[in-house]
Amino acid sequence: MSSSLEKNMLILRSSDGEEFIVPEVVAVMSKAIKNMVEDECASNTIPVPNVDANILAMVIEFCKKHDESEAEAASDLKTFDSEFVNRGQEALYDLITAANFRDVKELLDALCQNVAEMIKGKSVHHIRIQFLGYQLFEILTSNFIWNIWCDRDFD
Amino acid sequence: MNDLKPIDRLTEMPDDILSFILSFLSIRDSVKARILSRRWRYICPFMLNLDFDLHTVLRINYKARYSNGDSDISWEDKSKFVTGVDQFLELYNGQKLLSLRVCFCLGNEHTGYVDRWIRFAIIMKTEKLDLEFSVSPES
Numbered sequence: 063m064s065s066s067l068e069k070n071m072l073i074l075r076s077s078d079g080e081e082f083i084v085p086e087v088v089a090v091m092s093k094a095i096k097n098m099v100e101d102e103c104a105s106n107t108i109p110v111p112n113v114d115a116n117i118l119a120m121v122i123e124f125c126k127k128h129d130e131s132e133a134e135a136a137s138d139l140k141t142f143d144s145e146f147v148n149r150g151q152e153a154l155y156d157l158i159t160a161a162n163f164r165d166v167k168e169l170l171d172a173l174c175q176n177v178a179e180m181i182k183g184k185s186v187h188h189i190r191i192q193f194l195g196y197q198l199f200e201i202l203t204s205n206f207i208w209n210i211w212c213d214r215d216f217d
Numbered sequence: 218m219n220d221l222k223p224i225d226r227l228t229e230m231p232d233d234i235l236s237f238i239l240s241f242l243s244i245r246d247s248v249k250a251r252i253l254s255r256r257w258r259y260i261c262p263f264m265l266n267l268d269f270d271l272h273t274v275l276r277i278n279y280k281a282r283y284s285n286g287d288s289d290i291s292w293e294d295k296s297k298f299v300t301g302v303d304q305f306l307e308l309y310n311g312q313k314l315l316s317l318r319v320c321f322c323l324g325n326e327h328t329g330y331v332d333r334w335i336r337f338a339i340i341m342k343t344e345k346l347d348l349e350f351s352v353s354p355e356s
Binding site: 190 | 226231234238243246249252
C-alpha cells in the first residue's frame with residue numbers, strides 16, 4: 063500500500079470506492095474495524111461495504127469529534143451529538159444501518175435515542191403522521207390488540 | 218433504496234435496533250410505537266424494569282383526577298389497566314427482567330390477573346417483584 067501513509071493512519075474505502083484517510087484511533091471506534099485491525103487481517107485499506115461515501119464521511123466526522131473531545135466538556139459533545147443526528151429520516155436510517163453493521167456504539171446510541179425522541183410524548187395520531195404519512199387504515203385495524211393502551215390519545 | 222417510504226426504512230431495521238429504539242421510551246410511548254406496523258407489534262423493548270401504575274398505563278395523574286381523595290378509580294379504568302398490563306406481558310419477549318412493579322387498586326375480582334403476573338415474574342426469573350394493591354397519591 064501507499065508508503066507515504068503516515069503511521070497509525072488507515073484508509074477506509076466506501077462501497078462506492080471513495081477512500082478516506084483516517085487516524086487508526088478514530089477508525090477503531092468501529093468495533094468491527096477494531097477486530098479486523100487486532101486480528102491483523104486488515105491491510106492499510108479497509109473496505110467498508112454497504113456504506114457509501116456520503117454516509118461514511120458522516121460517520122468519520124462523528125468518530126473524529128468523539129475522539130478529539132474526550133477531554134472536552136460532556137455538554138459540548140452532547141450539543142454536537144444532537145446537532146449531528148438532526149437529519150432527515152433517510153440519512154438517519156442509513157446512518158443507523160452503518161453504525162449497526164460497523165458496530166459504532168456511541169453513534170448508534172445517539173441515533174436510536176433521536177428516533178425515540180420523535181416518538182416520545184406524541185399521540186398515536188402524530189406518530190403515524192410522522193412515520194407513515196397516509197398509510198393509516200390497515201394499521202389501525204391490524205393492531206386493535208393495543209387499543210386499550212391508546213384510546214386516550216384519540217381525545 | 219431511496220424511494221422507499223420512511224416507514225419501510227424504519228421497519229426494515231433489524232429487530233435488535235427496533236428494540237433498542239423502544240428502550241428509550243416509556244412503557245406507554247413504546248406501546249404507541251408498536252402500533253405503527255405489524256412487524257413492530259412483536260418488537261419488545263429492552264426493558265429490565267417494568268413499572269405499571271395509574272400513570273404509566275393510563276396516563277392518569279392521581280392528584281389531578283382524584284383530588285378530593287374519596288373517589289374510587291372507575292370500573293372502566295380498572296378494566297383498562299388489567300387488560301393493558303396483560304397485553305403488554307403477553308407480548309413481552311425479553312430474556313430477563315430485573316423488576317416488575319404493579320401499583321394499582323386491585324381486589325378479589327382480579328386474582329386471575331394477579332396470578333398470571335406472578336407466574337410471568339417467576340418465569341422471567343424476576344429479581345424483584347413489587348405488588349401494591351392500592352393507588353398511592355405519589356404515583
